[in-house]
Structure formats: C-alpha cells, structure tokens
Amino acid sequence: MNHKVKDATIPHIPTGARISRWIGRNLIRIYAVFAFTYLFIPVAYTFAFSFNDSGKSNLIWKGFTLDNWQNPCGAPEVCTALVNSVKIGFLATLFSTILGTMIAFAIGRYSFKGRSTSNLMIFLPMATPEIVLGASLLSLFLVFQINPGFWPTVMAHVVFCISFVVVTVKARIASLDPRLEQAAMDLYANERETFRRVTLPLVAPGIAAAALLAFSLSFDDYIITNFNSGTLKTFPEFVYASAARGIPAQANVIGSAMFFLALAIVITGQIVGRKRKVSA
Amino acid sequence: MRKIRTPYLLLLPGFAFLFTFFILPIMNLAQTSTQTPVGGGDTGEFEQTLRFSNYLDAFLENREQFGRSFVYATIATLLALAIAYPLAYAIALKGGKLKNFMLILVIAPFFTSFLLRTVAWKQILGEEGFVVPTLRTIGIISENTTLTSTSFAVVMGMTYNFLPFMTLPLYASIDRIDPRTLEASGDLYANGFTTFRRVTLPLSMPGVVAGTLLTFIPAAGDYVNAEILGSPNTKMIGNVIESRYLTIVDYPTAAALSFTLMVVILILVTLYIRKAGTEELV
Amino acid sequence: MTKESITAKGDLRLTRLTKSYGDFTAVDDLSLVIPEGSFFALLGPSGCGKTTTLRMIAGLEEPTVGSIHLGATDITTTKPCQRPINTVFQNYALFPHLTIYENIAFGLRRRGIKDVEAAVDKVLALVELPHLAQRKPTQLSGGQQQRIALARAIVNRPALLLLDEPLGALDLKLRRQMQIELKWIQKEVGLTFVHVTHDQEEAMTMADTIAVMNEGQIEQMGSPADLYDNPKTAFVANFLGQSNLIKGTISGNDGDSHIVDVFGQKISLPKNRSHAIDNSIYAGIRPEKFRISRLGTPTSGNILTGGHIEDVSYIGVSTQYQVEMPWGQELMVFEQNDDGVAPFSKDEEVNISWEPIFTFGLRGDEDATAGSEVNPEELDEE
Numbered sequence: 001m002n003h004k005v006k007d008a009t010i011p012h013i014p015t016g017a018r019i020s021r022w023i024g025r026n027l028i029r030i031y032a033v034f035a036f037t038y039l040f041i042p043v044a045y046t047f048a049f050s051f052n053d054s055g056k057s058n059l060i061w062k063g064f065t066l067d068n069w070q071n072p073c074g075a076p077e078v079c080t081a082l083v084n085s086v087k088i089g090f091l092a093t094l095f096s097t098i099l100g101t102m103i104a105f106a107i108g109r110y111s112f113k114g115r116s117t118s119n120l121m122i123f124l125p126m127a128t129p130e131i132v133l134g135a136s137l138l139s140l141f142l143v144f145q146i147n148p149g150f151w152p153t154v155m156a157h158v159v160f161c162i163s164f165v166v167v168t169v170k171a172r173i174a175s176l177d178p179r180l181e182q183a184a185m186d187l188y189a190n191e192r193e194t195f196r197r198v199t200l201p202l203v204a205p206g207i208a209a210a211a212l213l214a215f216s217l218s219f220d221d222y223i224i225t226n227f228n229s230g231t232l233k234t235f236p237e238f239v240y241a242s243a244a245r246g247i248p249a250q251a252n253v254i255g256s257a258m259f260f261l262a263l264a265i266v267i268t269g270q271i272v273g274r275k276r277k278v279s280a
Numbered sequence: 281m282r283k284i285r286t287p288y289l290l291l292l293p294g295f296a297f298l299f300t301f302f303i304l305p306i307m308n309l310a311q312t313s314t315q316t317p318v319g320g321g322d323t324g325e326f327e328q329t330l331r332f333s334n335y336l337d338a339f340l341e342n343r344e345q346f347g348r349s350f351v352y353a354t355i356a357t358l359l360a361l362a363i364a365y366p367l368a369y370a371i372a373l374k375g376g377k378l379k380n381f382m383l384i385l386v387i388a389p390f391f392t393s394f395l396l397r398t399v400a401w402k403q404i405l406g407e408e409g410f411v412v413p414t415l416r417t418i419g420i421i422s423e424n425t426t427l428t429s430t431s432f433a434v435v436m437g438m439t440y441n442f443l444p445f446m447t448l449p450l451y452a453s454i455d456r457i458d459p460r461t462l463e464a465s466g467d468l469y470a471n472g473f474t475t476f477r478r479v480t481l482p483l484s485m486p487g488v489v490a491g492t493l494l495t496f497i498p499a500a501g502d503y504v505n506a507e508i509l510g511s512p513n514t515k516m517i518g519n520v521i522e523s524r525y526l527t528i529v530d531y532p533t534a535a536a537l538s539f540t541l542m543v544v545i546l547i548l549v550t551l552y553i554r555k556a557g558t559e560e561l562v
Numbered sequence: 563m564t565k566e567s568i569t570a571k572g573d574l575r576l577t578r579l580t581k582s583y584g585d586f587t588a589v590d591d592l593s594l595v596i597p598e599g600s601f602f603a604l605l606g607p608s609g610c611g612k613t614t615t616l617r618m619i620a621g622l623e624e625p626t627v628g629s630i631h632l633g634a635t636d637i638t639t640t641k642p643c644q645r646p647i648n649t650v651f652q653n654y655a656l657f658p659h660l661t662i663y664e665n666i667a668f669g670l671r672r673r674g675i676k677d678v679e680a681a682v683d684k685v686l687a688l689v690e691l692p693h694l695a696q697r698k699p700t701q702l703s704g705g706q707q708q709r710i711a712l713a714r715a716i717v718n719r720p721a722l723l724l725l726d727e728p729l730g731a732l733d734l735k736l737r738r739q740m741q742i743e744l745k746w747i748q749k750e751v752g753l754t755f756v757h758v759t760h761d762q763e764e765a766m767t768m769a770d771t772i773a774v775m776n777e778g779q780i781e782q783m784g785s786p787a788d789l790y791d792n793p794k795t796a797f798v799a800n801f802l803g804q805s806n807l808i809k810g811t812i813s814g815n816d817g818d819s820h821i822v823d824v825f826g827q828k829i830s831l832p833k834n835r836s837h838a839i840d841n842s843i844y845a846g847i848r849p850e851k852f853r854i855s856r857l858g859t860p861t862s863g864n865i866l867t868g869g870h871i872e873d874v875s876y877i878g879v880s881t882q883y884q885v886e887m888p889w890g891q892e893l894m895v896f897e898q899n900d901d902g903v904a905p906f907s908k909d910e911e912v913n914i915s916w917e918p919i920f921t922f923g924l925r926g927d928e929d930a931t932a933g934s935e936v937n938p939e940e941l942d943e944e
Contacts, residue, residue, distance in 0.1 A: 042389070121298060129545060240395055463649075468718070
C-alpha cells in the first residue's frame with residue numbers, strides 16, 4: 001500500500017481543528033491524571049517523610065536519612081502497636097471470611113424463606129455508622145462486665161467485616177455459570193465433590209479478595225477499635241495519639257512499607273490471574 | 281430435607297454472631313439511652329427509668345453538631361461524587377489496557393493507613409507545610425488565613441478519605457454501559473452534555489446510589505477528620521458521642537445520640553433508595 | 563458550519579478517505595459517490611475496513627486524511643450530533659433505561675421537533691409494533707429490537723441512514739424476512755441507505771449498488787448482477803457466490819471473443835468480459851451455469867471433456883457435483899432438479915458444457931483462491 005499523504009489533491013483536516021478535537025477527546029484523561037495526583041499526594045508525603053532525619057517531631061523536613069528504615073521499631077510502642085494490629089487483623093479476617101463466605105453461599109446459592117431478611121441483616125451493619133457500632137458494643141461489654149481489650153476488638157472487627165465479605169463473595173458466586181456445577185454432577189461428581197472440585201476453586205478468587213478487603217478494613221480501623229480496645233493500642237490508635245505532637249518517622253516507614261507490600265500482593269494477584277486466563 | 285436445611289445451617293453461625301455482637305448491642309444501646317444516673321449524681325452508675333426526654337435533651341444540647349455532621353457529610357458526598365464521576369468514567373470508558381492498573385491506583389491509597397494520610401494532609405495544609413506559604417505569596421489567601429482547623433479542611437479530609445468508596449461503585453456501573461448506546465445518543469443529535477444527562481447518568485444511577493451511600497454513612501458518623509483537621513468549632517456528632525462515652529462517661533446521653541444518629545441515617549437511606557429506585561433505576 | 567450541516571442533503575461523496583491506526587491502514591485512499599435515494603451496500607470480510615468507513619461517515623471516527631461531503635456540505639469534522647445521518651447499530655444499542663416510545667422520540671426531542679407523538683406513532687405503525695410503545699428494550703425479542711432500532715433512526719428522516727450489520731444477530735429465517743422488509747421500508751421512506759455487511763446474499767438481496775471491499779480498498783463496485791456475472795477480480799468472484807476459475811492461455815480471437823486454451827481444450831470467452839492484461843488468463847464460470855452430460859450426449863457451446871464425478875450432494879432444489887477434470891482440478895457444478903432426469907451418480911464419466919456468454923476472464927497472475935477462504939457465515943464482527 002503506497003501512501004500519497006503529501007499529495008496536494010488529498011483534502012486535509014486543518015491542524016487547528018485537529019488539536020482542539022484532540023484536547024476535547026483527551027480532556028477526561030488529563031483530568032484523571034489530576035485526580036490520581038490528588039489521591040496520592042498524602043501517600044507521597046508520608047513516604048517522603050519516612051526518610052526525614054526528624055528527631056522527635058516529624059513536622060518539618062530536616063534532612064534525608066535511612067535510619068528510620070533501618071530501625072523501624074526505633075520509636076517507642078510503634079512496633080507493639082503494629083503487632084497488635086496485625087494479630088487483630090489476622091483473626092478478624094479469618095473469622096469474618098469463614099462466617100461471611102458461609103452466609104454468601106446460603107444467600108447466593110439457595111432460595112429459602114427469609115432470604116430478604118437475611119439480605120437486610122447484611123445491609124444493616126453497613127448502614128450503621130462505625131461510631132454507633134463501636135459505642136453499642138462497648139455498652140454491651142460493660143453490661144456483661146467484659147473488659148475492653150484484645151478479643152472484644154477482634155469481635156468488633158468481625159462485625160463490620162462480615163458484611164463486606166458477604167457482598168464480595170456473593171458477587172463472585174452470582175457471576176458463576178450454574179451449568180458448570182451441573183456439568184460436574186453430570187460427570188458423576190456428588191454434591192460434596194462438585195463443591196470441592198468445581199464450585200470452591202471458582203469462587204476462591206472472590207474469597208481471597210474478600211479476605212484482603214477484610215484485613216485492610218480491620219487493619220485501618222480506628223473508630224470502633226478506639227471504643228473496644230481499652231488499654232491495648234493498635235497502629236491507627238498509635239498514629240492518632242501521636243498526631244498532636246507529630247508522628248515519629250517510623251510510623252511513616254511502616255505505613256509506606258504496608259503500602260508497597262499490599263501493592264505488590266495485588267499486582268502479583270493480577271498477573272497470576274491474567275496468566276491463568278491466558279493459559280486456560 | 282437436607283436441601284431445605286442447608287441454607288439455614290450455613291447462615292446459623294454467622295447470624296448467631298451478628299445477633300450477639302450487632303443486634304444485642306443495638307438493643308442494649310436503646311435500653312441504655314433511657315437510663316438516668318443512680319441518685320442523680322456523678323457515680324458512673326445508671327439505672328433504667330425510661331426517661332425518654334434524654335433524647336430531647338441530648339438532641340437540643342447538640343443540635344449544632346448534629347446539623348454540622350449532616351451538612352459536612354452532604355457536602356463531602358457531593359464533592360466526592362463530582363471528583364469521582366469523571367475519574368470512574370475515564371477508567372471505565374477510556375481506560376483501555378490501563379483499566380486494571382488504574383483500578384489498582386484507586387484503591388492503592390487505602391494501603392497506607394488513613395490516619396497517616398489524614399495527618400499528612402494536616403501537615404501539608406498546616407503552617408509549616410508548603411501550601412499555605414505559597415498561597416499567601418500568590419495572594420490567594422491573606423496573611424492571617426489558615427487552612428487547617430477550618431471546616432474547609434474537615435470537609436476536604438472527608439472527601440479525600442471516602443473518595444475510593446465513591447469511585448469503585450461508580451466505575452462498576454459505568455463499566456457496564458454499552459459504549460454503543462453513547463454513540464447512538466450522539467448519532468441521534470444529542471451533544472456531549474445531553475448524552476451525559478439523558479443516557480450516561482441514568483444508566484449509572486445504581487453506582488451513584490451505592491457510592492453516595494458508602495460515602496455519606498461513614499462521613500456522617502465520622503469524627504477523626506474533625507478531630508485531626510478541625511477545631512472546637514468544627515466538632516461533629518461523632519466527637520460528642522466519643523467524648524460522652526469515653527471521657528465524660530455519660531452513657532445514656534451518648535446512647536441516645538448514637539441511636540438518634542443511626543435512626544436518622546436509616547430513614548434518610550431508605551427514603552433515598554426508594555426515590556432513586558422508583559424514578560431512575562432500571 | 564454547524565447550522566448548515568444538519569440540513570445538508572444530496573449525494574454522499576467520500577474523497578480519498580484514509581484511516582490509519584499506527585502502522586495499520588484500515589481504510590486506504592477510498593473515493594466513492596453514493597447517489598441520493600439509493601440503497602448502497604459495503605460488502606467485505608471481517609477487517610476489510612467497511613465498518614471503519616461507516617463510522618467515519620457517521621462521525622464516530624475521524625479520517626486521517628480525506629474528506630466527506632454530503633451534497634455541497636463538508637462534514638468531515640462535523641460532530642455526529644450535527645450530521646443529518648442516523649445509524650442502526652450492530653446489536654441495536656437501544657437505551658435500556660428508556661421505553662420503546664422514548665427511544666424512538668430521543669432524536670426528535672433533541673432536535674426540538676414539535677409533534678413527537680404523531681411521528682413516533684407513525685413510525686411504530688410502519689414497523690408494525692405499535693403495541694410495544696411502553697415496553698423496555700430488554701422485554702423485546704431480537705427481531706423486535708431490530709425493528710425498533712430501525713424506527714428510532716428513520717423517524718428522524720435523515721439524509722442518510724447507515725446500517726451496521728443490522729441483521730447479524732438474527733436467525734436465518736428472520737433475517738430473510740427482515741431483508742425484504744428493509745428493502746420495502748427504504749422504498750417507502752425514500753431515504754439513502756448505506757448498509758455494511760459481510761453477508762453477500764444479504765447485500766445482493768437488498769442493495770441497488772454494492773461495493774466489495776478488501777484490505778481497505780474497493781475491489782469492485784456495481785449492481786448485484788454486474789458483480790455476480792462479471793467480477794473483475796478473483797476476490798470478488800469467490801467472495802460473491804462461488805466460482806470455478808480455470809487457468810488458461812489466450813490463443814486466438816474469434817470476432818468478439820477470445821479463444822482460450824485450457825489444458826489442451828479450446829473454449830470461447832467474450833472479450834468485453836475479460837479483465838486479463840496479457841495472454842495469461844483465468845476463465846471463470848459460476849457453478850450453476852454449467853451443464854453436465856453423459857458421454858455421447860449432444861451438447862453445444864463451450865465443452866470440457868473427460869470429467870469424472872467425485873462427489874454428489876442432493877439438496878432438494880438442486881444437486882451439487884464435484885467433477886474432477888483431466889488436469890486434476892475439481893469443478894463445482896450445480897444442477898437444478900427441474901428436468902425429471904435422474905441425478906448422475908458418483909464415478910460416472912461426464913462432459914461439462916456452458917454458454918460461452920457466461921464466461922468471464924480474470925488476470926492470469928491472480929491468486930485463484932482470494933476471497934474464498936473466508937467463510938462469511940462465521941464472521942460476526944470486525
């Protein structure tokens with residue numbers, strides 16, 4: 001195919017019109033760049049100030065250092081708080097994922113009397129502000145004379161994580177082709193085998209996503225935790241408490257490390273998922 | 281018989297848990313809300329006297345904070361909608377190969393603790409940050425104007441923190457729109473704005489409803505942004521409940537306020553879903 | 563520009579239109595005039611550039627170079643909403659949130675037409691679906707959706723109606739019925755229709771003029787009968803129906819005809835139907851033009867002897883034969899079952915004959931299989 005683009009007889013679109021139409025078409029992309037910048041300003045700030053040679057108060061830039069990264073537990077209490085948060089997050093994720101997945105299967109796979117009530121029961125915790133959840137749980141613990149602390153916090157986290165797990169897993173179940181299960185049954189698999197060999201592997205990505213979501217919700221929670229943790233301090237509580245006098249740079253190190261770790265997990269998951277799709 | 285029992289068996293543990301740690305506490309909250317201090321003193325002991333006027337007292341005493349909560353939450357929700365909609369639109373319809381990558385970018389800020397990010401805003405917008413001196417030099421704000429400790433900072437912080445909650449459902453519903461319907465609209469003499477108003481927006485209503493709910497509900501009960509970015513003049517109902525519970529130890533008032541907040545939000549949500557549901561949703 | 567474009571009318575003129583995506587040229591220096599009031603089909607396999615051409619006419623793509631005129635008005639860069647052109651989209655693109663009535667009224671309301679109701683009612687009656695006005699698109703069958711998509715476009719009385727594979731999603735029987743209806747509606751409303759399709763039968767049933775596209779360029783343009791009886795290239799000969807292409811050499815002349823030597827046998831080929839540029843030629847004959855006869859039966863016209871029946875398929879209205887010729891080529895022969903003669907059987911030795919007038923000639927250096935490897939039925943979208 002020989003191009004005669006420079007041929008004067010070919011009508012051309014004026015350059016001015018071309019440029020203004022290009023801007024018109026790409027305006028929204030340019031906007032997206034600005035929106036992402038807005039989203040990432042505090043993340044970048046937190047990351048940058050993790051390298052601040054700050055001393056006690058990490059408010060003003062005083063110079064670059066790697067000390068904070070080499071000694072992330074350098075500030076008092078910061079690592080204790082981190083360990084607490086990870087433990088609580090792990091347990092809350094475990095319980096809420098198990099309970100939530102069971103509910104999701106019940107609602108997503110069966111029609112039964114009371115299904116809409118069940119849906120309402122899942123919606124209500126999401127429609128209740130965290131402060132009400134936290135406060136009401138605290139008042140219950142007080143009535144039964146249970147001291148706030150580690151386990152009350154785990155229970156509180158499970159309450160608000162369950163609904164998100166149900167919603168996430170249910171969406172995955174809904175997107176499954178029911179004929180796959182029928183095909184498995186047709187190929188001599190009984191109910192249990194069908195579930196184990198077909199249904200569960202297909203729903204697994206949804207459960208994994210739900211677990212990841214539950215962990216990040218639990219790990220990041222401040223309001224409910226604040227009501228139910230008593231003297232125990234989680235990482236968000238630590239940050240909140242130190243906010244007034246300036247957060248130690250080690251907290252920025254931990255926050256940034258969490259950011260890159262989670263990003264790596266998500267991107268790996270994406271790549272694995274894509275590879276599976278390609279090889280399938 | 282087994283088949284009929286299966287869903288109930290699956291539901292049982294989860295719902296037993298939710299009953300114990302969600303329904304019971306809410307009932308207990310309602311119960312606490314009508315108590316009065318034993319002997320009328322500051323003993324920290326309370327007894328049930330069915331004093332419903334606790335509600336009126338609590339509301340009247342804190343109506344300013346109540347009002348502020350709903351105003352701030354509404355503004356933050358609208359701002360988040362305005363910022364998130366074009367972003368979700370760009371990802372869903374112009375994302376191309378970068379779609380998944382951009383979605384990860386939307387949730388990625390979550391991975392840094394939201395408190396760290398909120399504190400970061402405080403420092404960025406604070407006196408020692410770079411924004412205030414710059415704006416002062418340019419002359420956009422005067423010498424004695426500050427950005428932190430203002431309602432502006434609180435609303436901005438809430439908008440920022442809940443932005444991904446708004447963006448994701450919007451993305452999900454815009455992504456479901458067949459781009460050919462948008463082309464068809466242009467083909468049928470609708471300009472860009474009309475296409476948005478008559479086709480894109482109505483078709484993305486489920487996302488708008490979900491996103492605004494996921495933003496408004498936590499925003500109305502939030503007190504962290506008000507605490508970190510605000511001042512005593514920007515206190516929201518969440519701040520009041522927190523201090524009544526944990527500092528002043530006035531459980532009945534705190535319970536009455538919590539219960540009121542929950543009921544008001546539930547009513548608003550129900551009205552909202554019903555209106556959106558009957559008029560616009562497919 | 564905006565005000566006059568919406569009322570523009572007249573012939574559609576594409577001038578040296580090119581659309582490139584990076585290195586890939588979808589439409590390559592295409593010039594074309596579509597007369598007002600005609601039913602024009604752009605026919606070609608997947609990826610030939612026909613949909614890109616349609617999208618440029620609709621304003622959904624901008625040409626890399628070239629211009630588009632409607633009558634005297636240049637609409638090359640005019641926005642879709644400012645062109646007096648409407649499209650029936652592939653898969654219809656009906657608005658799922660609006661009723662059928664509102665779908666049809668959409669364009670009228672945007673242009674501020676006064677009597678929306680009368681216009682909608684009239685067009686609903688035209689497509690014979692007035693009872694569906696208050697339904698939503700998802701409640702309609704594929705055929706009904708197709709008619710509503712058509713109604714939504716023609717209610718605007720555009721200067722030009724574009725149809726992008728409009729019948730692709732329908733089953734065969736419905737497709738036949740809609741082909742007839744579309745043709746009837748086009749006559750009824752008197753609009754210019756530009757129809758994009760990969761289905762040669764659909765194009766031939768409906769269009770006055772067909773442009774066969776291949777690799778971004780027009781291979782040949784003409785009436786369905788022209789294209790079928792006198793294809794200029796092997797691509798057209800194979801894509802539009804089936805053809806037997808027999809390699810030969812022009813060895814002499816006999817008045818208005820060439821004498822062609824095919825593997826030692828002589829046939830005659832009208833000069834005005836030859837597109838060969840030198841002595842090397844492909845003689846083309848459509849399968850249904852062949853007559854098949856037992857050895858010793860008298861025959862007239864062009865005759866090729868030494869055939870051997872390899873395969874027989876009886877398909878009711880006709881019987882199809884694969885006949886192997888002495889030079890190893892298998893020719894396809896369709897015989898109407900209308901003469902009461904029992905079909906031939908496999909392994910019979912036969913001769914093949916046909917009227918010389920039905921022979922067309924193609925350049926001998928062409929790829930005889932061009933256009934035949936694409937099976938139009940399998941291609942859905944580009």
